Structure formats: C-alpha cells, structure tokens
Amino acid sequence: MFKRLSNKLIITLFGLLLLLSTAFIGFAVWSTPMFLQELNQKLNLGLAKNIVTEKELLVNHHVNQEALQSVFMGLMVVNPLIEVYLVDTDGKLLAYSAPPGVVKRDRIDLAPIKTFLSADRHLPVLGNDPRDVQRNKVFSAAEIRDNHKLQGYLYVVLGGQAYDSVVDMLQSSYMLRLWTGAIIVSLLIAGFAGFVLFRHITKRVQTLAHSMEQFKHSDFQQSVGLPARFDGRPGDEIDQLGITFREMSERIIQQVKQLQHNDTSRRELVANVSHDLRTPLASLQGYLETLALKGPQLSEDEKKHYINIAYQHSERLRKLISELFELSTLENQGARLHFEPFSMSELIQDVSQKFQLEAQGKNLQLSTHIPAQPAFVSADIGLIQRVLENLIENAIKYTPPGGQIGISLMHGQHTVATSISDTGHGIPEADLPHIFERFYRVDKHRDEDGTGLGLAIAKRIMQLHNSSIDVASRPNAGTTFSFQLPSAELSAHH
Numbered sequence: 001m002f003k004r005l006s007n008k009l010i011i012t013l014f015g016l017l018l019l020l021s022t023a024f025i026g027f028a029v030w031s032t033p034m035f036l037q038e039l040n041q042k043l044n045l046g047l048a049k050n051i052v053t054e055k056e057l058l059v060n061h062h063v064n065q066e067a068l069q070s071v072f073m074g075l076m077v078v079n080p081l082i083e084v085y086l087v088d089t090d091g092k093l094l095a096y097s098a099p100p101g102v103v104k105r106d107r108i109d110l111a112p113i114k115t116f117l118s119a120d121r122h123l124p125v126l127g128n129d130p131r132d133v134q135r136n137k138v139f140s141a142a143e144i145r146d147n148h149k150l151q152g153y154l155y156v157v158l159g160g161q162a163y164d165s166v167v168d169m170l171q172s173s174y175m176l177r178l179w180t181g182a183i184i185v186s187l188l189i190a191g192f193a194g195f196v197l198f199r200h201i202t203k204r205v206q207t208l209a210h211s212m213e214q215f216k217h218s219d220f221q222q223s224v225g226l227p228a229r230f231d232g233r234p235g236d237e238i239d240q241l242g243i244t245f246r247e248m249s250e251r252i253i254q255q256v257k258q259l260q261h262n263d264t265s266r267r268e269l270v271a272n273v274s275h276d277l278r279t280p281l282a283s284l285q286g287y288l289e290t291l292a293l294k295g296p297q298l299s300e301d302e303k304k305h306y307i308n309i310a311y312q313h314s315e316r317l318r319k320l321i322s323e324l325f326e327l328s329t330l331e332n333q334g335a336r337l338h339f340e341p342f343s344m345s346e347l348i349q350d351v352s353q354k355f356q357l358e359a360q361g362k363n364l365q366l367s368t369h370i371p372a373q374p375a376f377v378s379a380d381i382g383l384i385q386r387v388l389e390n391l392i393e394n395a396i397k398y399t400p401p402g403g404q405i406g407i408s409l410m411h412g413q414h415t416v417a418t419s420i421s422d423t424g425h426g427i428p429e430a431d432l433p434h435i436f437e438r439f440y441r442v443d444k445h446r447d448e449d450g451t452g453l454g455l456a457i458a459k460r461i462m463q464l465h466n467s468s469i470d471v472a473s474r475p476n477a478g479t480t481f482s483f484q485l486p487s488a489e490l491s492a493h494h
C-alpha cells in the first residue's frame, strides 16, 4: 500500500511538471511572434518619419509621383519585405509600392495610425494589412503636412517572416531552441530530484508502517523497534509521528499488561475468597457435627472446649466477611469520607490505650512518642483509627514476646507523619512489594488469625486520603509502617 503512495506522489509530480512545461512552451510559442513584432516595430519606429521629412510626397493633395517612385526604389533595395502606402486623411489608399493586384483593400483604418502617433502607445501596434482583408501587421507611420496642413499619412507595413508551425519557428531560431532545451533540462532535473526526495520520504513512512505492522502482529505485546534517530530529537512531522506512535504503543502494552494483571488478580481473589471462607466453615461444621453426634458421651469440659473452638471459627468467619465487605465498600467509588480536623496526638493516645492490655498479655512494651505541640490533621477520623488499629494489631501479632512497639508522631512542613515500629521478625524483602495485596500473607500456615486483608484496607484508606503507606523492614530486626496526612491548618485554605 505504501508502494502505491510513492508511485502516486511521483505520478502527481510528473503530471504537474508536464502541465507546467506545456504551459511554458505554449506561452513561449504564443509570445515569441509578439516579441518579434514588437522588436520589428521598435527598430523601424522612425522609418516613416524619416522618409516624410526627406521627400515631399503630397503637395496640395496631389501625389508627387517622382518623389514617391524614388522612395519605393530605395526601400526595395534595402528590404523587399517593407511596403509603403500613401493614405489620405480618410484612410483611402492613394498610392503604394506593391505590384498591382495584390492589394485587397482600398482604404485602411486610421485608428491604429493615430494610436501609433500618440504619446502613450504600447508596442506592438497592429494596423490593417492592405494585402489581406483579415490580417493585421506592425507598421511605421508619419503624418504628411504641407504648410502645416495635414495632407495624409505615409503608412509603412513592416513585413516579417511568417511561420507555418512551431517546428518551423524552432528550426529558424537558435534562441528558441536554446530556451526549449533549457526548459526540458530543468524539468528533467526537477523530476529526478522529486523522485529521489519522494523515495526518501516514503521510505521513512514505510519504516513506520512496518513498525506498526509488527506491533499489530505481536498482538500489541511487543514494543516496536523504531529507528534510533527518532530518539530525543523531535524533527519533522514524520519523526513526530514515530515518537507519538512509539509512546502510544508503549502505553498500549502497559495497559494490556494491566488488564491481564487485573484479570488474574480478580480470578485469584475469587479463588482465595472461596478458599478462605470454606476452611473455617468446614471446621465449624466439623465441631458442631461432633457435638451433635457424640454429645451425650462428652464430658462438660469437652463440650465447652468444642463449643469454644466452634465459636472461634465462626468468629474468624465473621471477621473475614466483615473485612471483605469493608474492603469492597472502600474500593467501590461509593466510599464517602467525612473530612474533619482532629488531633492526631489524641487519636494515637486513645488507640494505643486500647491495645495496652493485649500488649501486656504478650509481654510487649507498647509506647508512644508524641511531641508536646498538638498535631491537627484533616481526615476521616473513623478510617484513620482503622488504619492505626490494623497496624498496631499487626505489630502485636508479628512481634515475639519481650519485644517493643513504638508509635511516634512528627510534624512535617505541611504534614503530620505517623509511624508504627516493632522489633518483630520482619518481612522478607521478596514479600515486601506484595504485603498490601488482598489475602497476601507471608506465612500462610503460621498464623490462623490473619486474614491478609488488614493492610489492603489500610492502603485503600490512605489512597482515599490521597496519601500512601510506606514500609521498611529488616528480617529478624523489625518493621516500620508510616503514613502522612495533611495538617489541618493547610487544608483549611482549600
């Protein structure tokens, strides 16, 4: 298809050049005779006048035959193509040098003569040719006066060579041949240059088209190998096209990958949800069944024990479902946030207070490091509390007894930063990028309590606050989660 483009361009170019050259040559052929006529008339401008001042041709309205004959003879010798006519004041021919019989008019139009004699004439001026009723020719003319009275005109028809055809004309004129040659040579050069240029341009377009084709064949998966000279330097439109196409293809590849990723993660999610719901449900059913079947044979303590376990499983199920529901509400656009200014310092104190007992139970030291200066933030207090709870819960869960958990608050320029650190067993580097994913748990078997949803919920909440959660961890040393919120003073200006 791009072969056709270059052909089209070249054919168009040649068509245009052909048209142009035809017009050029046509113009030359049309204008050359006019030019020659003009030249002829210019060269013989004063001819008639000279004759008139030399000889008295008309005296008292009578033709001076003797003078006239000598004029005729003189001119015949110099240029046989020149014809002399004597005309009276009405345009009637009184005498002429041409042989009798060839003159077809007995009077001529005086208007061209008057134009010729006037000051503002434009050469060539054409007048009647007495030998032909149709034709006009260039001439020279002069008034004939006797005692200042107008007697008539001397009308000299300047015969030129007449050409029957263009070829005739070309053959007889070296200049014209030179001209035509020059036009043909320059057309050939222009045509060749155009051919090379179009080839060059279409070649680049072809390369581009080839890249696009390749991209299509790779099922929009593989980046296109566009030539390196598109890099960095924004050149002409074709370069721009290449750059834009390259960017576009990269974008498409990215989006296709994203779509594929979304698809897999959705499938995984469904699988995970069903698995995670089925496990506690099966256990719950198992214990209830045992109770129902063996009820009478069991001791009170055993019954209590079984009921307790069944309750724990149902509790886990409840937690899972409510967290799942919470996450999906947060992920849906329907999540409505209630922004309000509140003291982050107080919130941290309150939440850590709530976990003191649990921490002590695990022999963990839970402490807060809060500057005296109050730290007001603008956020949804309920959701931020949820983030704190999730992070502190995790810290307690994943820190062995005897460890420490610290919650600290710091003022930034326009933000308030909160961090939760522990001295727990940390998170392996390979797992770090994934811990915020739904259902992702570093050690699936170690802790039956975890749902793998806590961090996903926390991350989503921070996202809704246009912020994020950072994590830093060293295995067997500890983990720090931190997030930032805008200061209330700042957001009051919004």
Ligand code: ADP
Binding pocket: 390, 394, 395, 398, 422, 424, 425, 426, 427, 435, 436, 440, 441, 442, 443, 449, 450, 451, 452, 453, 454, 455, 456, 479
């Ligand atoms: P879970 O309910 O399993 O705690 P989370 O989404 O809260 O789910 O956390 C995901 C995983 O990240 C956890 O299973 C755990 O392996 C790891 N993790 C989270 N917080 C910590 C922490 N403070 N120390 C070590 N590992 C952690």
